[in-house]
Amino acid sequence: MKTIAPKPKYFLLAACMLLISAQISPSNEYKVKAVFLFNFVQFVEWPSKAFAEKDSPLVIGILGENPFGTYLHETVYHEKLTGHPLVVKQYENVKEVSNCQILFVNPDNIGELGSIAEELKQQHVLIVGEATEAFMKRGGMIGFFLQDGRIRMKINLESIKEADLKVSSKLLRVADMYNNKQ
Amino acid sequence: MELALSNTLCAFFRYNNGNKSHRFYFLIIFGLFLCVSKIRAQDMASLSPSELKKLSIEELMAIEVTSVSKHPEKLTEVASAIQVIRNKDIHRSTATSLPEALRLAPNLHVAQLNSYAWVISSRGFNTLYANKLLVMIDGRTVYTPLFAGVFWDAQNVLLEDVERIEVVSGPGGTLWGANAVNGVINVLTKSAGETQGLYASGSVGSMLRNNQEVRYGGQIGDNFCYRVYGKHFDLNHTVQADDQDVADKWGLYQGGFRIDWELSKTDNLTFQGDYYIGDEKTVPRQTDFDGQNVLGRWTHIFSDRSQLVAQAYFDRTWRRMPTISFALATYDIDIQHHFSVGERHRVMVGVGYRLMQDDTQNYTTAAGILPNERDMHLFNGFVQDEISIVPETFKITVGSKLSHNIFTDFEVQPSVRITWTPDKDHTVWGAVSRAVRTPSRIDVDYYIPTNPAPGAPQVAGGPNFNSEKVIAYELGYRVRPAQAVSLSLATFYNVYDDIYSVEALPGTLTYQIQNGSEAQSEGVELSGNYQAASWWRLRGGYTYLKMDIRNKPGHDFDPTILANDAEHRFLVQSIIDLPWNLNFDLTARYTDKLPRVVPDYFTFDARLAWSGENVELSIAGQNLWEDKHQEFGLIEIPRNIYGTLKCRF
Numbered sequence A: 001m002k003t004i005a006p007k008p009k010y011f012l013l014a015a016c017m018l019l020i021s022a023q024i025s026p027s028n029e030y031k032v033k034a035v036f037l038f039n040f041v042q043f044v045e046w047p048s049k050a051f052a053e054k055d056s057p058l059v060i061g062i063l064g065e066n067p068f069g070t071y072l073h074e075t076v077y078h079e080k081l082t083g084h085p086l087v088v089k090q091y092e093n094v095k096e097v098s099n100c101q102i103l104f105v106n107p108d109n110i111g112e113l114g115s116i117a118e119e120l121k122q123q124h125v126l127i128v129g130e131a132t133e134a135f136m137k138r139g140g141m142i143g144f145f146l147q148d149g150r151i152r153m154k155i156n157l158e159s160i161k162e163a164d165l166k167v168s169s170k171l172l173r174v175a176d177m178y179n180n181k182q
Numbered sequence B: 001m002e003l004a005l006s007n008t009l010c011a012f013f014r015y016n017n018g019n020k021s022h023r024f025y026f027l028i029i030f031g032l033f034l035c036v037s038k039i040r041a042q043d044m045a046s047l048s049p050s051e052l053k054k055l056s057i058e059e060l061m062a063i064e065v066t067s068v069s070k071h072p073e074k075l076t077e078v079a080s081a082i083q084v085i086r087n088k089d090i091h092r093s094t095a096t097s098l099p100e101a102l103r104l105a106p107n108l109h110v111a112q113l114n115s116y117a118w119v120i121s122s123r124g125f126n127t128l129y130a131n132k133l134l135v136m137i138d139g140r141t142v143y144t145p146l147f148a149g150v151f152w153d154a155q156n157v158l159l160e161d162v163e164r165i166e167v168v169s170g171p172g173g174t175l176w177g178a179n180a181v182n183g184v185i186n187v188l189t190k191s192a193g194e195t196q197g198l199y200a201s202g203s204v205g206s207m208l209r210n211n212q213e214v215r216y217g218g219q220i221g222d223n224f225c226y227r228v229y230g231k232h233f234d235l236n237h238t239v240q241a242d243d244q245d246v247a248d249k250w251g252l253y254q255g256g257f258r259i260d261w262e263l264s265k266t267d268n269l270t271f272q273g274d275y276y277i278g279d280e281k282t283v284p285r286q287t288d289f290d291g292q293n294v295l296g297r298w299t300h301i302f303s304d305r306s307q308l309v310a311q312a313y314f315d316r317t318w319r320r321m322p323t324i325s326f327a328l329a330t331y332d333i334d335i336q337h338h339f340s341v342g343e344r345h346r347v348m349v350g351v352g353y354r355l356m357q358d359d360t361q362n363y364t365t366a367a368g369i370l371p372n373e374r375d376m377h378l379f380n381g382f383v384q385d386e387i388s389i390v391p392e393t394f395k396i397t398v399g400s401k402l403s404h405n406i407f408t409d410f411e412v413q414p415s416v417r418i419t420w421t422p423d424k425d426h427t428v429w430g431a432v433s434r435a436v437r438t439p440s441r442i443d444v445d446y447y448i449p450t451n452p453a454p455g456a457p458q459v460a461g462g463p464n465f466n467s468e469k470v471i472a473y474e475l476g477y478r479v480r481p482a483q484a485v486s487l488s489l490a491t492f493y494n495v496y497d498d499i500y501s502v503e504a505l506p507g508t509l510t511y512q513i514q515n516g517s518e519a520q521s522e523g524v525e526l527s528g529n530y531q532a533a534s535w536w537r538l539r540g541g542y543t544y545l546k547m548d549i550r551n552k553p554g555h556d557f558d559p560t561i562l563a564n565d566a567e568h569r570f571l572v573q574s575i576i577d578l579p580w581n582l583n584f585d586l587t588a589r590y591t592d593k594l595p596r597v598v599p600d601y602f603t604f605d606a607r608l609a610w611s612g613e614n615v616e617l618s619i620a621g622q623n624l625w626e627d628k629h630q631e632f633g634l635i636e637i638p639r640n641i642y643g644t645l646k647c648r649f
Helices: A008-020 A028-043 A071-076 A107-122 A133-137 A157-162 A169-174 B002-011 B049-053 B057-062 B073-078 B087-091 B098-102
Strands: A058-063 A084-091 A102-105 A126-130 A142-147 A150-155 B081-086 B109-112 B118-121 B133-137 B162-169 B183-189 B197-205 B208-220 B224-235 B250-264 B267-280 B287-303 B306-320 B324-341 B345-362 B373-390 B394-405 B409-423 B426-437 B446-448 B458-460 B468-482 B485-504 B510-533 B536-551 B568-578 B582-591 B601-611 B615-622 B628-630 B636-638 B640-648
Touching: A028 A058, A028 A071, A028 A102, A028 A126, A028 A142, A028 A150, A028 A169, A028 B049, A028 B057, A058 A071, A058 A107, A071 A084, A071 B049, A102 A107, A107 A126, A107 A133, A107 A157, A150 A169, A150 B057, A169 B057, B081 B087, B081 B485, B081 B510, B087 B162, B098 B109, B098 B118, B098 B162, B208 B640, B601 B628
Parallel strands: A058 A084, A058 A102, A102 A126, A126 A142, B133 B183, B458 B510
Antiparallel strands: A142 A150, B081 B162, B109 B118, B162 B183, B197 B208, B197 B640, B208 B224, B224 B250, B250 B267, B267 B287, B287 B306, B306 B324, B324 B345, B345 B373, B373 B394, B394 B409, B409 B426, B426 B468, B446 B458, B468 B485, B485 B510, B510 B536, B536 B568, B568 B582, B582 B601, B601 B615, B615 B640, B628 B636
């Protein structure tokens, strides 16, 4: 349980991103979703091989346009998980995705997901997005949806197991299960 | 004679020596054991990362993230003069009762008459028997058909569990029931799932002598949530100008429950009820009142585009005043269905039936209600279509309510509403509506005296009294000029016809209640929210009202007694988070002079609170500017200082 301070470069990266998108404030919906992403870090267990080193960062990636503005950066700023500092990275397309532990897929980019979902599973990436049928079918693991104006989650346990990830029962209890065979 | 009538009406609210001591004991037993769940429903202003990160998954899932609510009528309400008091606004005020919480709505004129009587109205006609407002608590209508007004002392809720209070000034569209002439107050409590765990609160103070509240919310299985609550308070007397005791102390015990049961993903059942009993010092003997109600509501979602709500309730209320007693049983059933037709139409239809059975006892022959009993049947139906002319940008809402009541038969209340939303930060809306205030018992069945000698002066009811009518023209603008600022401006011009009067039949001393007055009013309601800093939030507003009431041609009555309204009103609430878990909150208000001899006043409430993990300690002061002030009559409302300890587990 060794924790270390974030390396300067990650701090710089975060600071730059803060500056770049300082003007963008997301809707409440995405603020809460950003904090959900942060919480997943605590409720999901990655195999140790998911990280290159004991102190390599835990990367929350965003595929496609970033709906969180700077909010996700602010949320994970200075946070770490058992030695892994949390950082946010943005990917324009699937080819850029590498070495990330959580990937939030913008609904516009779901089409690209199918081609690399299997590869992402090999890399133990938790794939998060909006719980559309298309997303869940293409390997999406946790999908958000709105009910009564509140955020709820669908979990595809099968996909998660294929990625060798473990999800805490705390999270499973509050989420709906998605079944591939549906 | 008009004055006599007015005075007798005042007697409903009269004060003076009664006797002390509560005769009622009300035992509330709660299990203080069991698991201690900490889901505190969150409604937060800024949603800063540090705040949100403190929350559990369950708490995050309880946050409402969409500003447009699940109820489709919300969309049309946005295009109306709606102002919302949220739980977080109440929590950060000094309010300990529903009327005090309503003070936080800038578009309401809230005046405290004495310790237990309040007069509340929007857009004018505020009097002791203010009768142009529809008031609902969780879907249950609480204005009394005795005088179409509200006995505010009997309307109590656990403010901790209130989700929000919507205050619509103006006719409020087609959907609301009869009586929504000048406004609608809609009090909504949180679902049982959002009020889990134990909450206990105790206060002691000067005007608020004591107040205790307990609530426990639990869950059985995955889909069944419940809460039970109890409360009791004692309020001190108000004073005369010479500081003499007005002798209007009062107290109340109340308990209740709410169950929310998610039968399936598409079906929700709500079941709730309350019981209350209270007494007030009045002359020549005290006033007693009590009431019980139960309500069931079933919500079924057919699809994203179609939802059905069916609701039924029973409400019994009883009040024995010095001159009259009034028992009322209300049975009500309502069904509403909304659905989309194509891409452009959102339709809402509803039908309802209400039976109100009253039993009135007159203790004096000087004045009273005759006959003693009435069965009042009310049928109503409505249809509304919200038409998107240009999707997301321009829409027209047309609708009408059709109702049938025993006094005036059919009433039609149509409205047309136009909304233009050029972008998400600007909304311009306009509306024309017709609304009616249907007769109440005091309009039709009121006699002075009840056994008149032939030829002697008398008031002989209002056998021909018709509904009071308004045509309301409204224009409004909502804007969010910056992320931290939202402003709403609503203007209106109302033309009233067939307003109440009491006039002699030609050539006799027999007076009858008639529709001999007419009126016009115009006004401006400005309200806003401003997040000045992450630790400082401001909300408030300004209201201007100009009333002109006069006789209709050929009628002779003094209609000025029908209104007692302030021309200018201001309200500012300041909510500050200080370091060390301290809160410092202020609410200041100014109310212009009232025509019938109440001087203008300024005053403010303040609150300093410290909150720990499960505990909140606060000291609060109400009406701090002066040691006492008048709000509506000659009685003076004293300053109130109280301390509160709240625990939440």
